[in-house]
Amino acid sequence: MTMVVPEVQRVADKEAVSREAAEEFERLARAAIATKGRFTVALSGGSTPKRLYEILAAAPYRDRIDWGSIEFFFGDERSVPPDDPESNYRMAREAMLASLPIPASRIHRMEAERPNLDVAALGYESTLARVFGLRPGSHTPPAFDLVYLGMGPDGHTASLFPHTGALRETRRWCVPNWVPQQDTNRMTLTYPVLNRAAEVIFLVAGSDKAEPLSEVLEGAPDPERLPSQRIRPVCGRLLFLVDPPAAAKLARY
Numbered sequence: 001m002t003m004v005v006p007e008v009q010r011v012a013d014k015e016a017v018s019r020e021a022a023e024e025f026e027r028l029a030r031a032a033i034a035t036k037g038r039f040t041v042a043l044s045g046g047s048t049p050k051r052l053y054e055i056l057a058a059a060p061y062r063d064r065i066d067w068g069s070i071e072f073f074f075g076d077e078r079s080v081p082p083d084d085p086e087s088n089y090r091m092a093r094e095a096m097l098a099s100l101p102i103p104a105s106r107i108h109r110m111e112a113e114r115p116n117l118d119v120a121a122l123g124y125e126s127t128l129a130r131v132f133g134l135r136p137g138s139h140t141p142p143a144f145d146l147v148y149l150g151m152g153p154d155g156h157t158a159s160l161f162p163h164t165g166a167l168r169e170t171r172r173w174c175v176p177n178w179v180p181q182q183d184t185n186r187m188t189l190t191y192p193v194l195n196r197a198a199e200v201i202f203l204v205a206g207s208d209k210a211e212p213l214s215e216v217l218e219g220a221p222d223p224e225r226l227p228s229q230r231i232r233p234v235c236g237r238l239l240f241l242v243d244p245p246a247a248a249k250l251a252r253y
């Protein structure tokens with residue numbers, strides 16, 4: 001099996017990380033809609049994506065993209081109601097989804113506020129199976145056209161936190177994940193799904209990402225401690241959009 005080589009694009013500043021990510025969204029959405037009639041994307045939480053979503057919801061992208069042909073999913077969610085300030089869904093809705101012509105039936109949020117997170121995660125798998133035309137629990141996970149990810153200063157991505165149970169999931173597509181370091185439950189897509197994507201884009205900005213980014217890209221393999229290291233699409237592209245403070249400790253890229 002060939003391993004994808006990560007591409008690192010250094011851009012001028014944090015704003016440019018979001019702008020480049022928006023360019024890529026339009027490019028990939030056009031290509032997918034032209035060939036398959038639709039585009040599937042998994043959104044992430046965090047501050048850099050928020051700016052990306054605002055850019056997409058404004059001119060020129062607002063008017064150039066066929067919003068009705070896009071299926072929106074989420075990479076992870078906090079265990080809070082959808083109107084909570086901590087909710088990734090709320091952030092994406094307010095920054096982008098609510099102001100665009102997107103049918104509600106194409107926005108698939110993780111119901112991580114439910115008391116039984118396992119039931120909620122299985123429900124998300126059923127939704128994925130339905131939209132992607134797969135059998136629930138099938139060995140072939142859904143393949144997104146695009147997955148946006150962020151990286152935490154501890155090397156986590158989505159809600160795959162260091163040394164947590166979800167890192168060891170090899171079969172399920174979506175699982176609850178107890179995160180002791182944050183004393184909270186999360187819900188997250190798993191490596192089997194994330195690594196099937198046609199393209200994964202990490203948005204990485206800020207000086208607190210310099211050390212973990214250099215470890216993830218150039219350090220010894222230690223994925224239990226640095227979960228972002230195990231994002232390696234099996235037959236897709238892996239792109240890191242990085243601002244200068246985050247790129248400060250990279251030697252080879």
Ligand code: 6PG
Nearest residue numbers: 045046047048150151152157158
């Ligand atoms: C979440 C995110 C998470 C995020 C990173 C980076 O729900 O917290 O999905 O994985 O992407 O923590 O966040 P920033 O881009 O805000 O630093």
